Amino acid sequence: MKRLEVRAPAKINLYLDVLRKRADGYHNIKSLLLPLALYDQLVLEQGPGAIEVLTQNPTRFRGIPWPISMGSLENNLAGRAAHLLKTMTGYRRGARIFLKKNIPIAGGMGGGSADAAAVLVGLNRLWDTGLTQKELMAIGARLGCDIPALVHGGALEMNGRGERIRPLRLGRKRLWFLLINPGFGISTGDIYTRYTEDLTSPAPPARFASILRGLEEGSLELIAAGLFNALQKTVFQKYPLLKLMHKELAQLKAKGVLLSGTGPTLFALVSTRAQGYELAARVRAALGCPLWMRVIPAGAAAAEA
Structure with a gap:
C-alpha cells in the first residue's frame, strides 16, 4: 500500500469540569466527549525518508481564505505524530501528509488532536507497523491529553489528564x-x-x-x-x-x-x-x-x- 485516505472527526465537550492542578502542571478533568460528522481530510503517502506535511485547499471563511502554514514538525501535531510513530517503531521510510482543514483551527473542537490521531491510525496501517490501538493511544498521550480519546473514538467519558477513558452508549436517535x-x-x-x-x-x-x-x-x-x-x-x-x-x-x-x-x-x-x-x-x-x-x-x- 502506497497511499491512504483518512478522515479525522471533530468533537465537542458536552461536559467539562476542571478538578485540580497536578504536580506535572496539567489539570485533572472530568469530561464527556462526543464526536461529530465534521472531518478534516488527510491523504497519506509513502515517502523516501522524511516527514512532510502539506495543505490542500485551505478552509475558507465566508470567502476569506484561512491561511494555514504547517511550518516545522515541532509546530504541528500531524507532523509530530508521524515523526514520533516513526521514532518509536524504528520505521526507516517517511511520509507525505496532505491535509485539508474543515474543522476550525484552535476552535475548541479538537481539530489538531484529531489530525494527530488520524495520522497515528493511518500511518500504522500504511507503514504496516502493527501497533495495537492501546499502543497508539500511549503514543498519542505523549503529544496531547485528548489524543488517546480521539484514537479510541466514539462517545467517551474522560478522567485524569484525559488518559482514562470509558466508552459511552448512544441511543439510536440521531443528535x-x-x-x-x-x-x-x-x-x-x-x-x-x-x-x-x-x-x-x-x-x-x-x-x-x-x-x-x-x-x-x-x-x-x-x-x-x-x-x-x-x-x-x-x-x-x-x-x-x-x-x-x-x-x-x-x-x-x-x-x-x-x-x-x-x-x-x-x-x-x-x-x-x-x-x-x-x-x-x-x-x-x-x-x-x-x-x-x-x-x-x-x-x-x-x-x-
Whole structure:
C-alpha cells in the first residue's frame, strides 16, 4: 500500500469540569466527549525518508481564505505524530501528509488532536507497523491529553489528564447540533492558565448523569439539562463577544447552548437538520456579522482509514 485516505472527526465537550492542578502542571478533568460528522481530510503517502506535511485547499471563511502554514514538525501535531510513530517503531521510510482543514483551527473542537490521531491510525496501517490501538493511544498521550480519546473514538467519558477513558452508549436517535464559530482561534494553554475555581460554581453530580441518560434515550431535554463547562466563564471574561453570542442564542430560545472546550466554538442542540438551518438564519440576522456556522450530526466512531 502506497497511499491512504483518512478522515479525522471533530468533537465537542458536552461536559467539562476542571478538578485540580497536578504536580506535572496539567489539570485533572472530568469530561464527556462526543464526536461529530465534521472531518478534516488527510491523504497519506509513502515517502523516501522524511516527514512532510502539506495543505490542500485551505478552509475558507465566508470567502476569506484561512491561511494555514504547517511550518516545522515541532509546530504541528500531524507532523509530530508521524515523526514520533516513526521514532518509536524504528520505521526507516517517511511520509507525505496532505491535509485539508474543515474543522476550525484552535476552535475548541479538537481539530489538531484529531489530525494527530488520524495520522497515528493511518500511518500504522500504511507503514504496516502493527501497533495495537492501546499502543497508539500511549503514543498519542505523549503529544496531547485528548489524543488517546480521539484514537479510541466514539462517545467517551474522560478522567485524569484525559488518559482514562470509558466508552459511552448512544441511543439510536440521531443528535443534531448547530455549531457557531466567530472566526478566531483561542489558545487552550492560555485559558487553563487564566482559569480560577472561584469563577465557576461546582457542577452538581446530577448534571453528568442527566447527559448520560439523555444520550442513551436520545433526549435533547436531558442532555441540555446537564451541559456544563467550567472554563466557559474564564473564556467569556477574555472574549466578551462570545458571551454576547451566547446571550443572543439564549434569547432566540436555542436549546442547550454551550462553549465547546476552550472555544471559541459554541454549539446548540437542535431536533433536526431543518431546525438547525432555521436557527442559523435567525442567529445570522440577530448578530449581523460573518460567522462560520454548520449544522452537523453526532457521528464517527473514530478516525476512519
